[in-house]
C-alpha cells in the first residue's frame with residue numbers, strides 16, 4: 001500500500017483507528033527514547049498501523065529479539081507483513097486483548113502502544129490493560145502515545161509508576177505515557 005492508501009484506510013476506519021494521521025518521526029523517536037532496548041528480548045507493539053513505530057522498534061532492537069505486532073485492520077496487517085518480512089517480526093492480525101494467546105506464557109520486556117484507548121469499549125480496554133500488566137516483566141516498560149493527558153489516570157489502576165512527556169512535533173500534539 002502506498003502512503004495515500006494507508007491514510008485512506010486510517011480515515012475510513014476512524015472509529016477503530018482513532019487518528020487522522022500516523023505518528024510523526026519525531027514522536028516515534030521521542031516515544032522510543034524512553035524504551036531500553038538493551039537486553040529486551042520480547043517486544044510487543046499494540047496497534048501497528050502503517051508501521052511507523054514498528055520501523056523504529058526494528059531499527060533499535062537486538063537481532064535476536066522477537067517483536068510481536070498486534071493490529072486489527074486486515075489491510076494494515078497485509079502491508080506490515082510485506083514491509084517487515086523478518087523471521088523475528090510477527091505481525092498478528094488480532095486484537096491486543098488476545099495477546100496472552102500469542103505470548104504463550106512468556107513475558108514482554110517492552111510493550112509499545114498507539115492504541116486509541118478512548119475509543120475501545122471499556123471491557124476490552126480493561127482486558128488489554130490487565131494483560132499488558134500481567135505479561136510485562138517486573139522491570140519492563142509499557143509506553144503509550146495518545147492525545148489526551150486524562151488517559152494517564154486509567155493507567156494508574158494498573159501500573160505503579162507513571163511519567164508523562166509531551167511533544168508539539170506531531171499532528172495533533174501528543175502525550176507519551178511511560179509506565180512500569
Ligand SMILES: C[S@@+](CC[C@H](N)C(=O)[O-])C[C@H]1O[C@@H](n2cnc3c(N)ncnc32)[C@H](O)[C@@H]1O
Nearest residue numbers: 017019022023047048049070071072095096114
Ligand atoms: C492511532 S493508530 C496508530 C498507528 C501507528 N502505530 C501510528 O503510530 O501512527 C491505532 C492503530 O491501532 C489499531 N487498533 C485499534 N484497536 C486495536 C486492537 N484492539 N488491537 C490491535 N490493534 C488495534 C488500529 O487499527 C490502528 O491501526
